[in-house]
Amino acid sequence: MSKKLILILGDQLDIASPALKNIDIAVDAILMVESANEAQYVWSHKAKIALFVSAMRHFAKQLEQQGLSLIYIKQSTKTIAENLKVELVKGKFTHLICVEPGEWRLKQAIEAVASEVGIELEMQEDTHFYCSREEFSAWVANKKELRLEYFYRLMRKKHGILVDGEGNPEGGQWNFDKDNRKPFPKKGPGLINPPELFDPDDITRGVLAEVEKRYPDHPGSLANFQWPVTRKQALQALQCFVEHRLATFGIHEDAMWTGTPFGWHSLLSSSLNLKLLNPREVISAVLGAWKKYDLDIATVEGFIRQILGWREFVRGMYYLDMPQMAKDNFYQHQNKLPAWYWSGDTKMHCMKATIGQTLEYGYAHHIQRLMVTGNFALLAEILPKEVCDWYLAIYIDAIEWVELPNTAGMALFASGGRFTSKPYIASGAYIKRMSNYCDSCHYKPDVRFGETACPMTNLYWNFLIKHRKQFEASPRTRLMTANLARISEPDQKAIQIHAKALLANLDSV
Numbered sequence: 001m002s003k004k005l006i007l008i009l010g011d012q013l014d015i016a017s018p019a020l021k022n023i024d025i026a027v028d029a030i031l032m033v034e035s036a037n038e039a040q041y042v043w044s045h046k047a048k049i050a051l052f053v054s055a056m057r058h059f060a061k062q063l064e065q066q067g068l069s070l071i072y073i074k075q076s077t078k079t080i081a082e083n084l085k086v087e088l089v090k091g092k093f094t095h096l097i098c099v100e101p102g103e104w105r106l107k108q109a110i111e112a113v114a115s116e117v118g119i120e121l122e123m124q125e126d127t128h129f130y131c132s133r134e135e136f137s138a139w140v141a142n143k144k145e146l147r148l149e150y151f152y153r154l155m156r157k158k159h160g161i162l163v164d165g166e167g168n169p170e171g172g173q174w175n176f177d178k179d180n181r182k183p184f185p186k187k188g189p190g191l192i193n194p195p196e197l198f199d200p201d202d203i204t205r206g207v208l209a210e211v212e213k214r215y216p217d218h219p220g221s222l223a224n225f226q227w228p229v230t231r232k233q234a235l236q237a238l239q240c241f242v243e244h245r246l247a248t249f250g251i252h253e254d255a256m257w258t259g260t261p262f263g264w265h266s267l268l269s270s271s272l273n274l275k276l277l278n279p280r281e282v283i284s285a286v287l288g289a290w291k292k293y294d295l296d297i298a299t300v301e302g303f304i305r306q307i308l309g310w311r312e313f314v315r316g317m318y319y320l321d322m323p324q325m326a327k328d329n330f331y332q333h334q335n336k337l338p339a340w341y342w343s344g345d346t347k348m349h350c351m352k353a354t355i356g357q358t359l360e361y362g363y364a365h366h367i368q369r370l371m372v373t374g375n376f377a378l379l380a381e382i383l384p385k386e387v388c389d390w391y392l393a394i395y396i397d398a399i400e401w402v403e404l405p406n407t408a409g410m411a412l413f414a415s416g417g418r419f420t421s422k423p424y425i426a427s428g429a430y431i432k433r434m435s436n437y438c439d440s441c442h443y444k445p446d447v448r449f450g451e452t453a454c455p456m457t458n459l460y461w462n463f464l465i466k467h468r469k470q471f472e473a474s475p476r477t478r479l480m481t482a483n484l485a486r487i488s489e490p491d492q493k494a495i496q497i498h499a500k501a502l503l504a505n506l507d508s509v
């Protein structure tokens with residue numbers, strides 16, 4: 001007789017999971033493990049640990065209320081794989097069922113346990129996503145270039161999202177990115193409708209106390225922990241976003257401002273990644289709000305592109321390119337991550353603000369991650385592995401399938417032009433335009449070398465000088481080197497001398 005053990009991981013908290021479909025409640029059991037290794041393999045933010053553990057405990061309660069047989073292992077010092085092996089043998093299970101994990105290392109570990117124990121493993125496709133791995137591979141097969149835009153159009157057409165009856169894009173364009181890049185007004189963002197946040201309940205308060213006790217030296221604060229930890233809360237957060245915040249999401253999507261950690265963003269990534277929310281219901285809610293409130297197509301398209309486009313695309317790329325993606329280092333950068341990435345203790349105000357809110361909430365929005373912390377890490381020639389581990393540790397929504405392609409692939413150009421057409425680099429001028437960070441900074445954004453030189457600006461020009469040939473070769477980046485030609489030879493030399501000293505002393509910027 002078959003007896004199945006169904007493994008549910010901390011980012012698979014979906015009661016409609018395919019792994020639970022054919023459960024025989026008379027004989028089968030579900031296994032969930034809180035493993036200290038998951039909190040420690042990268043030096044995780046306390047809020048990230050607390051989010052996963054609290055959401056798991058709430059989900060476990062739901063499973064138990066449904067009368068399902070659950071083996072729930074709390075605060076284990078063993079790895080998930082070690083616990084799995086013990087339970088498989090102890091319970092004399094004949095089959096191991098799970099949905100494909102979102103991290104390569106866990107997939108390898110589960111497969112290894114199944115083969116060691118000699119048990120049949122059924123690793124199921126993750127139906128949470130619109131695009132299956134097979135479909136993504138088929139799309140890749142006949143492509144010279146792997147670019148989001150074409151994949152995204154295909155998804156729009158296939159799923160009939162923001163297309164008219166003839167398959168044309170709503171609003172006459174596929175992409176309204178150009179309309180979604182405005183900074184906040186000079187006087188600041190003004191009043192922003194607040195996101196839905198949740199006071200910790202008894203379960204969460206217990207978890208927060210445990211995390212504080214068990215991981216006292218881990219980075220980040222728990223003081224502001226108000227993330228959704230149940231599906232009900234995640235749905236409330238979604239409702240609040242589409243009703244009160246979506247209308248203004250697009251236009252200021254890229255804007256940054258001191259003391260404004262969330263802007264108009266949705267804050268839905270952790271709920272989506274833990275599978276408390278399904279992307280289909282998020283898109284359906286956004287489309288519903290578009291019609292109901294007659295929202296601007298630019299904001300609606302801009303938001304849907306993130307979910308139906310980027311989120312699906314990076315997942316496809318992760319599985320396609322792993323394990324190589326984790327080793328990629330196109331520029332062969334080797335510098336160490338400055339220690340202040342973990343404390344925010346730097347004179348660079350943009351970095352201090354972004355890292356500061358990250359430590360406070362485990363959150364920074366896309367442009368802060370890409371054009372502030374990511375931009376600096378690339379310009380400062382930091383080893384991709386160190387940067388990727390930081391992102392994986394520090395953001396509440398970080399799971400490797402989504403973190404790695406964004407960090408290595410997009411922010412650091414570590415995979416070369418594999419799926420981005422150019423390195424995302426910018427000088428202090430961009431940060432000055434998109435934020436108020438420079439107004440109160442020790443450095444001056446338009447100074448390229450010398451005592452007050454902005455490190456972003458200095459390293460940006462240094463990077464262009466160093467990689468001039470690469471940038472000249474592509475029509476997308478040629479303009480950047482044309483600007484370089486306007487800087488005199490002696491000034492270019494001075495930029496390089498300043499950069500050399502800066503790169504040798506990254507800990508003290």
Ligand SMILES: Cc1cc2nc3c(=O)[nH]c(=O)nc-3n(C[C@H](O)[C@H](O)[C@H](O)COP(=O)(O)OP(=O)(O)OC[C@H]3O[C@@H](n4cnc5c(N)ncnc54)[C@H](O)[C@@H]3O)c2cc1C
Pocket residue numbers: 265266267268269270272273303306307310311312314364365366367369370374391392395397398399402403404406407410411
């Ligand atoms: C270097 C770097 C690292 C990142 N690491 C992660 C990560 O670990 N986990 C994560 O979920 N996102 C990551 N992102 C993508 C993006 O920054 C976050 O999804 C977003 O900031 C989450 O905030 P939000 O929910 O308010 O998003 P919103 O701005 O409101 O966007 C809506 C949703 O779209 C999705 N989305 C947006 N951009 C992306 C993207 N580039 N890739 C995949 N999904 C996207 C998210 O699910 C997000 O919730 C990273 C981006 C960069 C540049």
Ligand code: SF4
Pocket residue numbers: 347348349350351427428429431432437438439441442443444445454455456457
């Ligand atoms: S001056 Fe440079 S370092 Fe300072 S906030 Fe602006 S971009 Fe950042």
